[in-house]
Amino acid sequence: MTSLFQEITPGAAQEIPVREITVMVNGERRSAVVEPRLALAHLLRQGFKLTGTHTGCDTSNCGACTVLVDGRPVKSCTMFAVQADGHDVMTVEGLAGPSELHALQEGFKEEHGLQCGFCTPGMMMASKALLDENPSPTEDEIRWALSGNLCRCTGYQNIVKAVMWAASKLDGGDTEPAEVDS
């Protein structure tokens, strides 16, 4: 069992009202003892050591912390860990198969959809939610779906191309370099 406040002395920990929660993370049942005020993003990163989920702003603006909760995209800094109790969470670590990258990851690689990579996990999870619902989105639909995710590096063009690449791969189509309006 993960206990998130191992650094707190046992005496002090007793004064903090902790909760025990169980969350399905990337298909695996994980339990943790957490303070009720802990954000889901911090449970994922510090408790479960899934540091692929980034926190950029901690105020629900940047989208770097986007994960899927029951298949819907959520900024995990907006949600308390206790609110995920009994729910299904998918992080960027859940995208790749045992030996293969997910089409989105491949798309970001092929189309140079990242520079520093800080926003990338959130971009991919928001894109995953889009493609699950709409397997062949238009460029406008991609831009709309990613409009809550900020990138300071790329200027977004290649991110949009990467998602188009992934959509066409998942569709079994060709993966010629995508054209986007600039």
Added chain:
Amino acid sequence: MMKLRFASPEMLVDINEIPDLDYHRIDDDGSIRVGAVCRHADLERSSLLATRQPTMAAAAPLVADPIVRMRGTLVGSVCHADPQGDWASVMTALDASIVAQGPNGRRSIAVRDFVRGPFQNALAFDEVAVEAVVPAPKGEPAGGYLKLERRVGDYATVGVAVAIDRVGSQVSRAGIALTAVGPATMAADAAAHALTGRPLTTDTIGEAAELAAQAAQPKTDHRGSADFKRQLVRVFTSRILTGLLRSEEEAA
């Protein structure tokens, strides 16, 4: 609010898991009810609003960003009573009310009385808001919501909600409310009054736009000067109403 240390409650009650509060529906009498856990995204995708409530349909895609809309709720937004919140203006323009439930049962509070000031609402400490109710239209509902934001997901620099009902070309009821131009959501009642009982014409539209601009109490800040914001209120009010007039003329 908690992250910004504006609030540090000792206890939080999570209403997300309460079943059957995620509805939005239209009753037989034509009133629209939105449950406390109905998300912005549900309203954005709603075919009911798209056909029956144009002001709400126009506002839903403009609140925050698509991912934030997956979690945030209309009722929560009205409870939050942020002068920059979009839904409180829309609900005020529609003469909507909030149904509160406490140990002594339910009561209904008009949104214009419910929103008391910045981040203050009229709920007692032992009450929760269970739904928002938009009364049945007194004619054919029309309207819109326009918002200037610096980027997707930003709060409004200025927002204007217009909701009118028409019988033939006569305006039978009108509501206009303003986002982000005062210490709370501002009801532009004189502007709405200028439209009521008359047909929409370029004259009545001009009058309403002027009165709406006068009702605004904007402050100069990093989003723009007070004069600029007042001008936006004038332009947005006129733009929404002119659009309605045009579609009326095209239909005729």
